[in-house]
Amino acid sequence: MKKIPETMKALVAYGPGEYKLVTDFPTPDCGPDDIIIKTEGCGICAGDLKCQLGAARFWGDDIQPAYVEPPFIPGHEFLGTVVDKGENVTEYEIGDRLTADQIVPCGECEYCRTGRYWLCEPHNVFGFKNFLNGGMAEYVRYPKTAVLHRVPKGMPLLDALLVEPYGCSKHAVDRAEITNEDFVVISGAGSLGLGMIAYARMKNPAKLVALDILPERLEKAAEFGADVVMNPKGTDVAQKVLEMTGGYGCDVYIEATGHPSSVLQGLKMIRKQGRFIEFSVFAGETSADWSIIGDGKELELRGSQLSPYCFPFVIEHIMNGDLKTAGVVSKTFPLDEWEAAFDCATGKYGDFKIAITF
Structure with missing residues (x-):
């Protein structure tokens, strides 16, 4: 197995409008219950744009507390290939292609215990917390309670990037x-x-x-x-x-x-x-x-929020053609060009989904 580098390239959010490309960000450590993926791509969500622009929903105001915990790596519409896993991980193997629900449920609150994990009270989502970094980086850590899904290796990347947003659409x-x-x-x-x-x-x-x-x-x-x-x-x-x-x-x-x-x-x-x-x-x-x-x-x-229990259906029906995808991912950009990617993701040039690919 190829050795994972100690540092990686990542987009890091330090504050509203203060997003910076970092070339030597520490690569995530793999604990005994964790999985590390090498990122294939990450879509840019309207929520990512509003967070970057400083919306109170994320950074707080006089009415609501801040949700984000900087510095963090944004992005929750991502997938990648397993390159490392902890000793307690038995369900997945090196080389598996995985994506995840954007929320990482705690597994202990009332909502989680009654099957409503997408309403998890702590409500920790990839790409907004410094302990739960997102997909706008070369590597991402899936913690133990992440809700993971296998992505067929034959699914084109531009289709696979739509699994998370289409899951939200389905819900x-x-x-x-x-x-x-x-x-x-x-x-x-x-x-x-x-x-x-x-x-x-x-x-x-x-x-x-x-x-x-x-x-x-x-x-x-x-x-x-x-x-x-x-x-x-x-x-x-x-x-x-x-x-x-x-x-x-x-x-x-x-x-x-x-x-x-x-x-x-x-x-x-x-x-x-x-x-x-x-x-x-x-x-x-x-x-x-x-x-x-x-x-x-x-x-x-x-x-309606998030995409509970939706990914398997979406993956199946994107693969069989029931859910149309042609042309939805309008453009892709390398991480170095994240500013141009975010600009296009506003839709002002007529684009649909914009993604960063690795």
Whole structure:
């Protein structure tokens, strides 16, 4: 076995906007219950961007405490090949190709003990803590309680990079409990929205509508299975949905943009007793007339976070072609070009998913 170097190249976050490429960061040690992977690639999430820009959700403010613990290596959408393992690790071998749920559950809290590990009370996620570094580095440590999954060696890297985000997409759609009688609207056709559209198509809803302000995203949404695509910039999408449903509104609205206007248009177009699924991470607060949820429409408002129990399904159905992936990973960059990668990941150039590869 090739000797693992003592230091590695890594992107390190020291503070809001203070991200630096370090060429001699210590390679993670392998404890008796740990696994070390050599990273193949790591996708850039909207959460990574908002963290880098200093969003209060991560760094704290007068209302909420800081979640991050710097210095840390960002990235939670990653995979790699096992190059070292501890003496107590028996399920995996050197050379296995692995990915992991982004959360590393404690295994001891009430949520973990009742099977709801993705809600783990300590809620430690790869790429935000200095003791749980992420995938924007040459090597990553999987600790004992990481939720690991084998990735087929025949799965192309650009597909494998979508396993984690598509897992999140699947969970959001599962939260919506879509039936074949539902009129479904998915707001946001970025990489996660596209994963939702691809999976929602498998549910065969009565109508599947995708919304986005970028024409190239709407084109991809139609390719991935949306029956109707609309751009809120040039269309009163809430009024259109009301017209399409005889004035009642959509049964399901999935919010996947992280923009306040998407929340407001969703509350306007959803029918009474509709299911509103909030998925996004927001950069700031959103204000709405909260009475719409109760006195106005008696809505079911459901959150969605992470990707519990989703990876095996996603891996299987990416491999068999049921979940479309073509073109979702728009560009890849080496770690040295992380600033250009983060810039493209904003979507301002029309890109979907951007990834760093090694």
